[in-house]
Amino acid sequence: MNGHIKLHRALTEWGWYKDLPTCKLWLHVLLRANYKACEWKGIEIPRGAFATSYAELAAESGLSVQQVRTALGKLKKTGEITVETNRHYTVITVSKYDEYQSCERDEVTTPAKCPPKSKSKPKTQEADKKLDLTERFSEPVCSAVQDWIRYKKERRDAYEPTGLRNLLTMIENRVKQHGEQAVAEVIRLSMSQGWKGIIWDRIGDKPKKPKADTPMFDGAPAANDWENEWAARVKASRGER
Structure with missing residues (x-):
């Protein structure tokens, strides 16, 4: 545990930087990772890895076991780490440790890199990834909005992030007004x-x-032309006849 680790200032641009539990655990993982390969209980632990457990990580970092579990899941998802677990221990490996912690001889010419950024994707794909409609709407609105977004993509008229945010805000307001x-x-x-x-x-x-003298049929009041048209279109959208 002697020595130091290197952190690039670009870490502030990392996707998990503002996610405090995840960022804290990531820094703890970098601090715990072996600077060189070693043997632990007869098992060879390579450079950039270390053996631990969820409970141990929680005690060392001050996070709860659930926070540790969630943060590790996020770091695995974005490729920062790999995790191998058995009944006795867990081995966490920093995927690109040599890129984050360059050798001393490269310190001047090759600065340590921050956690890798994901390859740039179209803004609409990034918005879809972050979009969780279930947090804003319940059925049937959630399903309808998802279908509408796909419908716009199929028309090659997909929403940009700002337009999508405005759309969702408008839909929320309409739900409050009309149900x-x-x-x-x-x-x-x-x-x-x-x-x-x-x-x-x-x-x-x-x-x-x-009105009292409005003719009835099938137990329901007769509708004028525009009402019949509106009802027919709603049924058609549901697949009804």
């Missing part, structure tokens, strides 16, 4: 008609209460 079912129906109606955008004006088109 989830009405919002989901108008989104699917817009898709079924091949419209470029969601025609929010249709969301307010609800059948008026019939």
Whole structure:
């Protein structure tokens, strides 16, 4: 545990930097990783790796076991580490340890690198990855919004991040005003008609209460022409007849 580790200032641009438990555990992993290969309980532990357990990591870092488990999962997902676990211990290996901790002879000419950034992807793909509609909507709106986003991609008119945020905010406001079912129906109606955008004006088109002398059929009041058209489009979007 003697010596020091190297950290590049670009670490502040790392995806997990503001995720405090994950960032803290990552720094702890770098501090714990072996600077050179060693033997532990008859097992060879390579450079950049170390043997531990979830409970031990929690005690050393001050995080809870659940926070450790979650943070390791995130670091595995983005390729910072690999984790091998058995009944007795867990071996954590820093995937690109030599890139993060360059040799002393390279210190002047080759600075240590920060955790690797993922290859750049189109903004729309990054937005989809971060998008979790279940945190903002429940069914049926969540399903309708997901279908609408796919629908826009198929039309080669996918949302940029700012436009997508504005869309979701608008949908949230409409849900508060008109309810989830009405919002989901108008989104699917817009898709079924091949419209470029969601025609929010249709969301307010609800059948008026019939007057006393309004003719009835099948136990329901007769609707005028636009009401019949609106109802038919909603049914078509649901696949009903």
